[in-house]
Amino acid sequence: MPQSNTAVPKPIPKQRFLREMKQNGFLYLLTLPGILFFFVFSYVPMGGLVIAFQDYSMRYGIFGSRFNGVDNFKFLFQTGDIWRVTGNTLFLNILFILFTTLMSVFLAVLFSEVRSRGFKRITQSISILPNFVSWTVIALFLDAFIDPTTGMLAKWLARMGYPVDFYANAAVWPTLLVFLRIWQGAGYGAIVYIATIVGIDPQIYEAADIDGATRLQKIFRITIPILKPTIILMTLFGVGRIFYGDFGMIYALVGDNSLLFKTTDVIDTYVYRMMRMLRNYGMSAATGMFQSVLGFLFIMVVNWLARKLEPDSALF
Amino acid sequence: MVCPLSELTQNPQRRRRGDAVLDTAVHTLILVFCVLCLIPFIVAVSASFSSERTLLREGYSLLPVAFTTAAYDMLFSTRQIVDSYKVSLFVTVFGTVLSMVVTAMMAYPLSVKKLRYRGAISFFAYFTMLFNGGLVPTYMLISKYLGMRDTLWCMIIPVLVNPWNLFLLRNFFSAIPGELHESARIDGANDVRILWQIILPVSLPALATVSLFYAVAYWNQWFNAMLYIEDASKFPLQYLIMKMLRNIELLKQMSSQAGFAVDMSALPTTTTKMATAMVTIGPIIIAYPFAQKYFTSGLIVGSVKG
Amino acid sequence: MKKLVALLLTLVMALSMVLTAASAETELKIYLFGEAQNMDKVLARFYAESGLGIKLNLVWNTGADHREKMPLLIGNEEPCDLVFDAYWMNLATMIKQEMYADISSYFHNDAYPGLKAAFSESYLAQVTEADGAIYALPITQAPNDLQCIFYREDLAQKYGITIDSLESLEAYFKAVKENEPDMVAPLGIGGGRALYYLDSDIMEKRLANVFEFSGTGTAVGMEFEVAISEDGKTVLGAGAIGAPDAYYANFPAPYNTNTRSERAITKLTKWAQYTQANSITEEDAKNNLFFTGLCAAIEGNISGYETCKAEIEKIQDAKLGMFVYNDGLRNRTPGYFVTSGQTAWNFLCVPYYSQNIDAAMQFIDWIFQSPENHDLFELGIAGEDFTLNDAGEYTKLTGSNVYTFPGYELTWNPNFIRTNANLDDQVKALVKYMNDPTSYTASAVDGFTFDNQATPALATAYAAVTAVQSEYIRPLMHGTYGADTAAMLAEYWDKASAAGIETVRQAVMEQVQAFLDAHGK
Numbered sequence A: 001m002p003q004s005n006t007a008v009p010k011p012i013p014k015q016r017f018l019r020e021m022k023q024n025g026f027l028y029l030l031t032l033p034g035i036l037f038f039f040v041f042s043y044v045p046m047g048g049l050v051i052a053f054q055d056y057s058m059r060y061g062i063f064g065s066r067f068n069g070v071d072n073f074k075f076l077f078q079t080g081d082i083w084r085v086t087g088n089t090l091f092l093n094i095l096f097i098l099f100t101t102l103m104s105v106f107l108a109v110l111f112s113e114v115r116s117r118g119f120k121r122i123t124q125s126i127s128i129l130p131n132f133v134s135w136t137v138i139a140l141f142l143d144a145f146i147d148p149t150t151g152m153l154a155k156w157l158a159r160m161g162y163p164v165d166f167y168a169n170a171a172v173w174p175t176l177l178v179f180l181r182i183w184q185g186a187g188y189g190a191i192v193y194i195a196t197i198v199g200i201d202p203q204i205y206e207a208a209d210i211d212g213a214t215r216l217q218k219i220f221r222i223t224i225p226i227l228k229p230t231i232i233l234m235t236l237f238g239v240g241r242i243f244y245g246d247f248g249m250i251y252a253l254v255g256d257n258s259l260l261f262k263t264t265d266v267i268d269t270y271v272y273r274m275m276r277m278l279r280n281y282g283m284s285a286a287t288g289m290f291q292s293v294l295g296f297l298f299i300m301v302v303n304w305l306a307r308k309l310e311p312d313s314a315l316f
Numbered sequence B: 001m002v003c004p005l006s007e008l009t010q011n012p013q014r015r016r017r018g019d020a021v022l023d024t025a026v027h028t029l030i031l032v033f034c035v036l037c038l039i040p041f042i043v044a045v046s047a048s049f050s051s052e053r054t055l056l057r058e059g060y061s062l063l064p065v066a067f068t069t070a071a072y073d074m075l076f077s078t079r080q081i082v083d084s085y086k087v088s089l090f091v092t093v094f095g096t097v098l099s100m101v102v103t104a105m106m107a108y109p110l111s112v113k114k115l116r117y118r119g120a121i122s123f124f125a126y127f128t129m130l131f132n133g134g135l136v137p138t139y140m141l142i143s144k145y146l147g148m149r150d151t152l153w154c155m156i157i158p159v160l161v162n163p164w165n166l167f168l169l170r171n172f173f174s175a176i177p178g179e180l181h182e183s184a185r186i187d188g189a190n191d192v193r194i195l196w197q198i199i200l201p202v203s204l205p206a207l208a209t210v211s212l213f214y215a216v217a218y219w220n221q222w223f224n225a226m227l228y229i230e231d232a233s234k235f236p237l238q239y240l241i242m243k244m245l246r247n248i249e250l251l252k253q254m255s256s257q258a259g260f261a262v263d264m265s266a267l268p269t270t271t272t273k274m275a276t277a278m279v280t281i282g283p284i285i286i287a288y289p290f291a292q293k294y295f296t297s298g299l300i301v302g303s304v305k306g
Numbered sequence C: 001m002k003k004l005v006a007l008l009l010t011l012v013m014a015l016s017m018v019l020t021a022a023s024a025e026t027e028l029k030i031y032l033f034g035e036a037q038n039m040d041k042v043l044a045r046f047y048a049e050s051g052l053g054i055k056l057n058l059v060w061n062t063g064a065d066h067r068e069k070m071p072l073l074i075g076n077e078e079p080c081d082l083v084f085d086a087y088w089m090n091l092a093t094m095i096k097q098e099m100y101a102d103i104s105s106y107f108h109n110d111a112y113p114g115l116k117a118a119f120s121e122s123y124l125a126q127v128t129e130a131d132g133a134i135y136a137l138p139i140t141q142a143p144n145d146l147q148c149i150f151y152r153e154d155l156a157q158k159y160g161i162t163i164d165s166l167e168s169l170e171a172y173f174k175a176v177k178e179n180e181p182d183m184v185a186p187l188g189i190g191g192g193r194a195l196y197y198l199d200s201d202i203m204e205k206r207l208a209n210v211f212e213f214s215g216t217g218t219a220v221g222m223e224f225e226v227a228i229s230e231d232g233k234t235v236l237g238a239g240a241i242g243a244p245d246a247y248y249a250n251f252p253a254p255y256n257t258n259t260r261s262e263r264a265i266t267k268l269t270k271w272a273q274y275t276q277a278n279s280i281t282e283e284d285a286k287n288n289l290f291f292t293g294l295c296a297a298i299e300g301n302i303s304g305y306e307t308c309k310a311e312i313e314k315i316q317d318a319k320l321g322m323f324v325y326n327d328g329l330r331n332r333t334p335g336y337f338v339t340s341g342q343t344a345w346n347f348l349c350v351p352y353y354s355q356n357i358d359a360a361m362q363f364i365d366w367i368f369q370s371p372e373n374h375d376l377f378e379l380g381i382a383g384e385d386f387t388l389n390d391a392g393e394y395t396k397l398t399g400s401n402v403y404t405f406p407g408y409e410l411t412w413n414p415n416f417i418r419t420n421a422n423l424d425d426q427v428k429a430l431v432k433y434m435n436d437p438t439s440y441t442a443s444a445v446d447g448f449t450f451d452n453q454a455t456p457a458l459a460t461a462y463a464a465v466t467a468v469q470s471e472y473i474r475p476l477m478h479g480t481y482g483a484d485t486a487a488m489l490a491e492y493w494d495k496a497s498a499a500g501i502e503t504v505r506q507a508v509m510e511q512v513q514a515f516l517d518a519h520g521k
Helices: A013-053 A071-077 A081-112 A117-132 A135-146 A152-159 A170-198 A202-210 A215-240 A247-254 A258-264 A267-275 A281-309 B005-048 B052-058 B070-075 B080-111 B118-130 B135-145 B163-174 B178-186 B191-202 B204-220 B223-228 B237-254 B270-295 B300-305 C002-022 C040-050 C063-075 C091-096 C113-118 C121-127 C153-158 C166-179 C202-207 C259-272 C285-290 C302-312 C357-367 C371-378 C425-435 C456-478 C482-499 C501-519
Strands: C026-033 C054-061 C082-085 C137-139 C147-152 C185-188 C210-213 C224-228 C235-240 C295-301 C320-323 C346-349 C386-388 C394-396
Touching (some): A013 A071, A013 A281, A071 A281, A071 C456, A081 A117, A081 A170, A081 A215, A081 A267, A081 B005, A117 A170, A117 B005, A170 A258, A170 B005, A170 B163, A215 A281, A215 B005, A215 B118, A215 B163, A247 A258, A247 A267, A267 C456, B178 B191, B191 B204, B204 B237, B237 B270, C026 C357, C040 C054, C040 C371, C054 C063, C054 C357, C063 C082, C063 C091, C082 C357, C147 C302, C153 C166, C166 C185, C166 C295, C185 C285, C224 C501, C259 C456, C285 C295, C285 C302, C295 C302, C302 C320, C456 C482, C482 C501
Parallel strands (some): C026 C054, C026 C082, C185 C295
Antiparallel strands (some): C082 C346, C210 C224, C386 C394
């Protein structure tokens, strides 16, 4: 509760609003361009969500289309598969969030322990390289490693007596996807944490030095606790979109190889295959709605938890 | 406090030995990660300099097979790459600056704890990450009502503020010690001066980080170009490679159709794909070390305080 | 509704005539996909020779982009006078949603002699709605492409095999498998296409009035088979891969059991022995395997012959061979090609709001006014881009300044076909057979398309069934399940039934029956 208001006994809302504006008008003014942006580019189009409840006609538009209740949602639940792919989506996203966060923090700490500037600069640049390659190109790279006849990794595994047919073995894919995710995003994700570590007041470390702390102790007692709000924030962002599968990644890597669907099929790829030949904007909107509502409920709970644990990093 | 003699004599040694072990471990781990990151790129660069036929026959390797620059010659045979470089550069530089101004303006107030409605405004921004109107209304808005078709604006304005970056910056601002505000306020500084003279200077690493994120996002952007841009001289670089890859995607699906007589051999070759990928990531790799300078100059918080 | 649309169109047409008269020059905005090269010189000649006062503004989208953005663009009424569309893009939805103008009045119209000559009533039958409206202009040469196996003639000679039957083809595959360790597999196949129609009796079934309908543009294997009575008036039944034999009880013998499932269990698994491991993930077997000498044969269409030949001859001592695996077609039996549903795969449409519909049709009319006009857009400038021999067969010239254009988006037409002068005699004979109208037999279902969105229940079931199919059909068509095929078929059918395949099957039968009733002769 902001202190400025505690002095006023039970102000009526309008007065409170005016008072707040008078006190912090400048700060609110600063937020205006951003608010305007979100209003125009996010909230105005959000009106289009009604398409999810319409038999949408391109010719007659949103205002001329007939409402059809929840018809557009039915195709999702026609078979029980939606729950299986929702499960996959959750499972994979949790793995992604967990492991990329761990690896990013780990890398950030490693980088912060390097003293040589040249070494740091070069290695850090290298570590973010993979982030600039699209998943389609990564799929090409991957093929060079796991193709059963020409792939370097597959050939090596076969020589060692552990032949793995990657393109037919669904069980290895969660691990493989997590590995690729780390490869692609950990170095880039570390940047946020590096920037936070760099911002830590050196006096804190100096004080620890005087107390005789080892470097490991400093890492675990100072660096990591200071990273905590950022870690929570990053996780919260991941959690909000936890019901959105990474279509770009999974479709590029798995494509239409149905032998792998058991572990890799996420909501987005599943619906994509259904809709590939149907240009049905209503059903597409309904899918998005389904994912958004689930995500919304989820994030409300998690944000509430976050506020309990670490008030500073709660989103709102 | 009086320390036992044994600790005073042993500790520095043990610490030094521990340091050496730690340093070795740190350097080794980083090197391993970097090698893992690099190998596919070396393979890709080699592939882009290889002859297509030999590549497909003999598979990928760390060195080019049957060295040729044919893929690059083809890429640079038109003006397209040069035009697209200009577009991408403009969109990235101009977009990043504009985004940073608006994002920082919004993020700072949201970090100020005394602000009564900051929770509501944060929610207002976050909500847009969960729900979006979808393609149809967005297209209509940008193309019909805002008239941004075939302008460079369509790649900047609709993605001006990213909520993710907004919250990131807000958190960086929140991490600035409260005493800094308080002492300034006691000195009679108003909000404008606090932001301009205290907050922004101490937040350079944070601003550099978020700028980098924006720059990368602008650089990698292609979807809006696909939707709204027809004039090839306004295609950004990323769209060139996406065009190439998406073409294959469709033809791949369609080749299963009876009578679909499109000459598949006209598709871009693996080497061309690799070469294009290399050309598109080149510039941002070169730009990165410049931004990085700011991350490593992070002693500012302390110095301002002192 | 239709009347209102017609009225509006007349108004638009009248208005556009006034506009065309007022401005000396009309600019047509045309959206196509892919690319053309060195088109400026052709356009310049068109402007000079046509005297129509029509300027062309062509926009080339990437294929996938075209499919994604054209509905948005047209839904937004943005300038567009001609647009490429197809059932494998958005055509069915776009027509259903009344996004395209009725162009029927431009055909059989003396003011448009080119269109009159090029678009016969039988050719237009496939796009003519029950009420006579035409929303799409079909672009195709032959109604069907000839499926074949391309193989390495040099290897066949090496092993002393003459490929003239499925048995000798298998012998060839066997020989390659045993003696060519450097090759990945004898037969390279790609993900979506799978084993295609190899060793299938699709043509024979059509002769027996059994037709296959996919829900517009799905992969091979997902189609429903519909049997129609001999008089072409009644639907006898419908089945699909995996369906119980009972569904086929009314089919004409010998197709009165589920021959689709049968083929998957016995034939596909047999041929799968000769395909590469992981064929499911292969994106482009032709470029990646065949042209690099990693496999000894691929499936293809006769229209791909030239490219294949040029590429294969880059391999040392290699020679291309071609084998049409369907006996009736290989022997060029007249009337053996039975058409079914849509015979054209590509179409041009005019958005409903276009002001330049007259000019758009005048432009297309001009192309078909003479072979010379047609050659200009299809092949370029005579002597510079191509030459003709005495028989009227073309040879394309090479060079950096040569005009290329995807004719399948504009110029292809059964009445304006030029043959490549450089084909081998065997291939030329087959191409002639393929392009010859007497090779075809019209069927009662010409022009039928399945509307998978006809009712909400159908749309729902269709989407759900598609999801199930996407999981099973591809491995089935690749023969991946091997000895488990029968069990997997049963599993597939159970899941497809739960998803509502019966709803879709019923809808297919109803729609075909309704079509027969409306178009019955």
